[in-house]
Each structure stands twice: as C-alpha cells, then as structure tokens.
Amino acid sequence: MxxxxxxxxxxxxxxxxxxxxxxxxxxxxxxxxxxxxxxxxxxxxxxxxxxxxxxxxxxxxxxxxxxxxxxxxxxxxxxxxxxxxxxxxxxxxxxxxxxxxxxxxxxxxxxxxxxxxxxxxxxxxxxxxxxxxxxxxxxxxxxxxxxxxxxxxxxxxxxxxxxxxxxxxxxxxxxxxxxxxxxxxxxxxxxxxxxxxxxxxxxxxxxxxxxxxxxxxxxxxxxxxxxxxxxxxxxxxxxxxxxxxxxxxxxxxxxxxxxxxxxxxxxxxxxxxxxxxxxxxxxxxKACMALLSDPARRRCLGEDERRLIDRVLPWTRLISADVLRTDTGLVDECLERREQLILKANARGGGSGIVVGWETDDATWRRALENAAAEGCVVQQRVRPxxxxxxxxxxxxxxxxxxxxxxxxxxxxxxxxxxxxxxxxxxxxxxxxxxxxxxxxxxxxxxxxxxxxxxxxxxxxxxxxxx
Structure with a gap:
C-alpha cells in the first residue's frame, strides 16, 4: 500500500x-x-x-x-x-x-x-x-x-x-x-x-x-x-x-x-x-544553501555530496551587492526566469522578506533584486507543492x-x-x-x-x- x-x-x-x-x-x-x-x-x-x-x-x-x-x-x-x-x-x-x-x-x-x-x-x-x-x-x-x-x-x-x-x-x-x-x-x-x-x-x-x-x-x-x-x-x-x-x-x-x-x-x-x-x-x-548549490563554489565537495545536494536542494543563488556588480549573467538569468524564482532574505524567517517572482511584474522584480542586494538574499527555484x-x-x-x-x-x-x-x-x-x-x-x-x-x-x- x-x-x-x-x-x-x-x-x-x-x-x-x-x-x-x-x-x-x-x-x-x-x-x-x-x-x-x-x-x-x-x-x-x-x-x-x-x-x-x-x-x-x-x-x-x-x-x-x-x-x-x-x-x-x-x-x-x-x-x-x-x-x-x-x-x-x-x-x-x-x-x-x-x-x-x-x-x-x-x-x-x-x-x-x-x-x-x-x-x-x-x-x-x-x-x-x-x-x-x-x-x-x-x-x-x-x-x-x-x-x-x-x-x-x-x-x-x-x-x-x-x-x-x-x-x-x-x-x-x-x-x-x-x-x-x-x-x-x-x-x-x-x-x-x-x-x-x-x-x-x-x-x-x-x-x-x-x-x-x-x-x-x-x-x-x-x-x-x-x-x-x-x-x-x-x-x-x-x-x-x-x-x-x-x-x-x-x-x-x-x-x-x-x-x-x-x-x-x-x-x-x-x-x-x-x-x-x-x-x-x-x-x-540561507546563503549557506546558495554556496552548496552553486557549482562554481562547490568544487571542494565530493561527487556523492554533490549528488545529495542536487537531490534535495532546489537551484539557489546568492544575491548581494558584489553579485549584482560582477555577475551580470546571473542577474540576467534571474530577470529572465522571474516566473520560476522566489527571493528570500538570508537571515529572516516566518515568511518575512519574501518576494514571489511569479506574483510580481518585471519592473517590481528588478527593483526587488536591486533592493535585496543591500540586505543579502538568495533567489531560489520555485518548488510546486x-x-x-x-x-x-x-x-x-x-x-x-x-x-x-x-x-x-x-x-x-x-x-x-x-x-x-x-x-x-x-x-x-x-x-x-x-x-x-x-x-x-x-x-x-x-x-x-x-x-x-x-x-x-x-x-x-x-x-x-x-x-
């Protein structure tokens, strides 16, 4: 059964x-x-x-x-x-x-x-x-x-x-x-x-x-x-x-x-x-999850560890002032994939500091990404329950x-x-x-x-x- x-x-x-x-x-x-x-x-x-x-x-x-x-x-x-x-x-x-x-x-x-x-x-x-x-x-x-x-x-x-x-x-x-x-x-x-x-x-x-x-x-x-x-x-x-x-x-x-x-x-x-x-x-x-999720950062992990991460953790990336300034490719990806992503403040819980990409328009999403950089946030792949x-x-x-x-x-x-x-x-x-x-x-x-x-x-x- x-x-x-x-x-x-x-x-x-x-x-x-x-x-x-x-x-x-x-x-x-x-x-x-x-x-x-x-x-x-x-x-x-x-x-x-x-x-x-x-x-x-x-x-x-x-x-x-x-x-x-x-x-x-x-x-x-x-x-x-x-x-x-x-x-x-x-x-x-x-x-x-x-x-x-x-x-x-x-x-x-x-x-x-x-x-x-x-x-x-x-x-x-x-x-x-x-x-x-x-x-x-x-x-x-x-x-x-x-x-x-x-x-x-x-x-x-x-x-x-x-x-x-x-x-x-x-x-x-x-x-x-x-x-x-x-x-x-x-x-x-x-x-x-x-x-x-x-x-x-x-x-x-x-x-x-x-x-x-x-x-x-x-x-x-x-x-x-x-x-x-x-x-x-x-x-x-x-x-x-x-x-x-x-x-x-x-x-x-x-x-x-x-x-x-x-x-x-x-x-x-x-x-x-x-x-x-x-x-x-x-x-x-939450930035710790972004460090594990980002392939560019996890070369120090073993193959079994990387498979485990990919099995249980959705695609997660760090959004900070440095990232917005240096990683234009990630920024463009976040803008393009708005309807698949959710933005979360690194150190908040209880639903606070969340911006739902698929519930906002392009301009609001762009502003949210820019504002999030000051506090430190992650952007995460949408999981449909x-x-x-x-x-x-x-x-x-x-x-x-x-x-x-x-x-x-x-x-x-x-x-x-x-x-x-x-x-x-x-x-x-x-x-x-x-x-x-x-x-x-x-x-x-x-x-x-x-x-x-x-x-x-x-x-x-x-x-x-x-x-």
Whole structure:
C-alpha cells in the first residue's frame, strides 16, 4: 500500500456516515496540552512512506554536516571571509564571537516542500528558537486517543515520531555537564516583549514537555540575573538556557548588550550552559544553501555530496551587492526566469522578506533584486507543492490544500515532522505567521513493518523503532 492509497482510504472512510474521523480535528483543538496554542487544524493528517522520511532525514544530516564544514572547505578557515559572504554585519558577528561555540549542535527544524516526487529543502532553521516542537508532538498523540483514528492507524501500519521526547533526551545529555546525576533546570528565554507575541507557542512547548515528564521555566531575557557565575530566575539557579532570540536583536537595540550581559557572564563562567549557540544563526543563513548549490563554489565537495545536494536542494543563488556588480549573467538569468524564482532574505524567517517572482511584474522584480542586494538574499527555484486532498467535515466536499513540512532534528537524528497547510490557490507563502488561512497537521509514516503508534527517532532502524 502506498501513502497515496492510504490517503484515498482515509478520505473514503471520512465520508462514511457514522465515521468518527470527522471529529478528530476538534478533539485535537481541545486537547489540554494544545490549548495554549489556540490554532486551527486540518481535518486529516498527511501520510508518507517511512522509508522516504528516513532517507530524507539521513540526507538532511549529511547536508548539515556539509554546511558546518563550509568555513574550512570553501574559505580555508577564514571566518571573516565566510561571514562577509553571508552578509553578517559587524554587530551580529560580535554577538556570535563573544558567545563562542562556533560549531553548533544539529538541532532545529528544516522546512521543505514535497513536489510529488521527493522532498525539497527550503531552509534549515538551526537553533533553539525554531518553533513547532510541541505542536507536532501533541497533535499526533491527541489523534491516537481517538478510537476511530487509532483503528485506522493500526490497520494501515501508521506511526509517528514524538519530537518532544527527542528534545528532552538532547537537553538532558547537554545539561548533565553542570547537573550530573539530577534533572537540569532549564529556562527558555525570549527577548524583551517576546512573550507577548510568542507566548502561546512557548506555553504549548512547555505543556508538551510536561506531558513527557520534563519541565522548563519561561521568561524574558530581562527577567534573569547573574550570581556567582550562574544565571538565576528569582531564587532558581538555571543550568541550561534555551534561547528564543537571535543576534540582530542584541545588536539592533541600544541596550541589547546590557540585556544579555548576565547571560554572557554566566555562559563564560560555565555555571549556566547555552543550548544552541548564536553560531547556529550563522549556519542557518540561507546563503549557506546558495554556496552548496552553486557549482562554481562547490568544487571542494565530493561527487556523492554533490549528488545529495542536487537531490534535495532546489537551484539557489546568492544575491548581494558584489553579485549584482560582477555577475551580470546571473542577474540576467534571474530577470529572465522571474516566473520560476522566489527571493528570500538570508537571515529572516516566518515568511518575512519574501518576494514571489511569479506574483510580481518585471519592473517590481528588478527593483526587488536591486533592493535585496543591500540586505543579502538568495533567489531560489520555485518548488510546486503537491496537492493534498482534504474532505471538509462540514460540507463533505473534497478540497485541494498545499503543505510546507517541518522536519525536526536533534544530534541523535531526525525527530518527526509537522505540516503547515493552506488552501490551494490562496497564496504562495505557506506560514502559520504569514498566512491567515494556514493550519497545522500531523505527519504519519506508513511502516513496512507492523508498527503502530509512536516510534523514537527516524535515524533508528525499523526493527529498533517498532513498538
């Protein structure tokens, strides 16, 4: 049975009078650990073959290793030259340099589309500020509590990965450096005022962690103090900080350095550890993908590595002031191929800083390319997401939706996936933050073995992950 067959079977059973499947989305919305998010959910999950998910997770791990090696392989270890090509300004670079730890752990969420043939990587989102961990964990778990869905999952050998448990394992291992033999005290720190905008997301994250037997503190960077080489929130000593802010927030505000001074002192003293250093943001810069994609720059890579890049990464090129001045051929190509290209700011996320070539005219596209050079952007080949057929639970009509997928990963391997979906034709940027109609959906994989329910990480073998 293919994933397409499972989808068709699910929709058929969904339409059957008396089916319990139409009630699944509402059950998910009311699920206690998802209540803080207050989001909307698609009427069905998305299905993939376990082998396809596992192979992409493996490709992603190798691609991240290549990205981490870029300073040495392409720039002879010259970090100044590397950050210059990435467009990282002096203020942001000072943040990265002061906090050190220039090789980050593999921890974050890779965003991709599926074009009907395979997954295509859009961005890597390294770092603890990457959101969605709690959503994917709890949506899947909630669905499995609905008898109608649990029965469907059993009959079709469906399983899922619980990212929150992978987070707990990774943070416990990391925190053992300062908290041997006990549970580390972990605080997620937002930037000043950040809880107003993102508090619902992080409260969902905390609820999901609690359901897995692990708790964290939620605060803003202005709430903590340093004492004796460690960070404190009130009387609680913090062993590990999961940051939810980025270098440009520190460098871009007059008192930014004052706000992070306690964290910096505690980090340098070793009393409080920083989970995912600010160098994560350097390697998550979209220009890194352009360096891998451009044949002129990747002669230092092996043949197998180049094949992997071409398999998972769309055509991606760097747009900067130097490029516009020196590479007129690339500029002409971008102008000619406008309807096939999308422009993205190197260091932004959530759909911000995107110009969609096929939704603009020639003059607007030319201006966008010229303006993009000042900030630093990439231009990327359009990936047309495959259509997902979803039955509306109220009308019974079958609708086409498009999905952007987030694959979560930790140092131990791939850790599950989430879908963010919009109705087909409603817009080209699929983002929960940038699209009013966007909804979340779980991703289940169909195993070749009789697996049912939650499995560990996608880097494990099918036999090891069977439950």
């Amino acid at each position: 293919s994933a397409e067959w499972v989808t068709a079977q699910y929709n058929e059973e969904f339409r059957t009078p008396g089916s319990g499947l139409p009630r699944v989305a509402q059950y998910v919305k009311d699920y206690p650990t998802l209540a803080p998010w207050r989001g909307e959910y698609v009427a069905r999950p998305i299905f993939f073959a376990e082998r396809e998910m596992r192979e992409f997770a493996d490709d992603l791990r190798h691609l991240l290793e290549m990205i981490f090696s870029l300073p040495d392989r392409m720039f002879g270890g010259d970090l100044e030259a590397f950050r210059s090509v990435l467009g990282i300004d002096d203020g942001q670079w000072e943040v990265i340099r002061q906090f050190g730890d220039l090789t980050p752990p593999c921890f974050g969420r890779a965003d991709m589309y599926h074009d009907g043939t395979s997954f295509k990587l859009l961005e890597t989102n390294l770092g603890s500020e990457s959101g969605g961990w709690g959503l994917v964990s709890e949506i899947s778990e909630a669905m499995m509590e609905v008898d109608a869905f649990a029965d469907f999952a059993r009959r079709n050998r469906l399983g899922y990965v619980h990212p929150i448990r992978a987070v707990v394992e990774a943070v416990r291992r990391f925190g053992a450096r300062v908290a041997p033999g006990r549970e580390p005290v972990v605080a997620l720190l937002e930037w000043r005022g950040g809880m107003k905008d993102y508090g619902d997301l992080w409260r969902n994250f905390r609820s999901a962690l609690r359901s897995a037997g692990f708790d964290i503190l939620l605060a803003e960077v202005s709430d903590v103090r340093e004492r004796g080489g460690a960070l404190y929130l009130g009387d609680a000593k913090i062993d590990v900080v999961c940051r939810a802010f980025v270098p440009d927030q520190i460098a871009g505000e007059p008192d930014g350095w004052d706000l992070v001074a306690p964290l910096l002192r505690a980090h340098q003293a070793g009393g409080t550890l920083l989970w995912t250093p600010f160098s994560s943001n350097m390697f998550a810069n 495959r259509s997902e057929l979803v039955v509306d639970p109220l009308s019974g009509e079958t609708e086409e939706w498009h999905a952007s997928y987030g694959m979560f990963y930790t140092p131990q391997g791939g850790a599950g996936a989430l879908a963010r979906m919009v109705p087909a034709g409603s817009g080209s940027v699929i983002s929960l933050m940038a699209h009013a109609s966007a909804r979340s959906a779980a991703v289940f994989h169909q195993s070749e073995l009789p697996v049912w329910g939650e499995v560990p990480v996608l880097s494990a073998s099918p036999a090891e992950s069977a439950k």
